[in-house]
Amino acid sequence: MLSTEQAWALLAQAELVYSREQVAAAIARVAEEITARLGSRHPVLLSVMGGAVVFTGQLLPLLRFPLEFDYVHASRYGRGTQGQELIWKVLPSESVKGRVVLVLDDILDEGRTLAAILDKLRELGAAEVYTAVLTEKETGRPKPIEADFVGLKLPNRFVFGCGMDVHGAWRNLPEIYALKQN
Ligand SMILES: O=P(O)(O)OC[C@H]1O[C@H](OP(=O)(O)OP(=O)(O)O)[C@H](O)[C@@H]1O
Ligand code: HPA
Helix, strand or coil, X not given: CCCHHHHHHHHHHCEEEECHXXXXXXXXXXXXXXXXXXXXXXXXXXXEECCCHHHHHHHHHHCCCCCEEEEEEEECCCCCCCCCCCEEEECCCHHHCCCEEEEEEEXXXXXXXXXXXXXXXXXXCCCEEEEEEXXXXXXXXXXXXXXXXXXXXECCCCEEECCECECCECCCCCCEEECCCC
């Protein structure tokens, strides 16, 4: 865990990538796109804990149509900055069977997390699966999946804020920052 001083030092040295106003505008646009595409489908929204917590909390009140809410918990970065094998902490519930499902996540980086979640949902018999991400990192490398709804594009840097953590800290920030490059 970072010490309190280390957490503040990381933030002081970081670069602002998107302001809270830019994040809010992107979420409002994504909400309109989701409404246009899924507003009549009574979907199950599946939030990927813990990173999607801020995106989910800001998006849901902008969706004025019938939906159900559930969550999964999968992690492959832990407190580090390099992805490892995906660890399932809470699997999708069987109630996704036959349903239109919209998966919400904070970031599409290498795409391995969402690809594994989509595989699991299809295995459980979801009828259609869509994905909405607050951010997508432009890694310059091919990804196993493409998101249906994307809020903001990110540079190929380690970022934090708006649900994304740096060594476990700063998910709570309303802006998005890039970690100082060494
Ligand atoms: O596209 P990928 O390279 O697979 O990375 C994206 C995933 O990484 C983060 O989760 P993390 O493993 O850090 O768990 P967390 O949500 O608990 O922070 C993020 O919330 C995404 O789910
Ligand atoms: O750049 C990132 N920041 C925080 N969490 C992440 N999970 C995947 N990529 C990132």
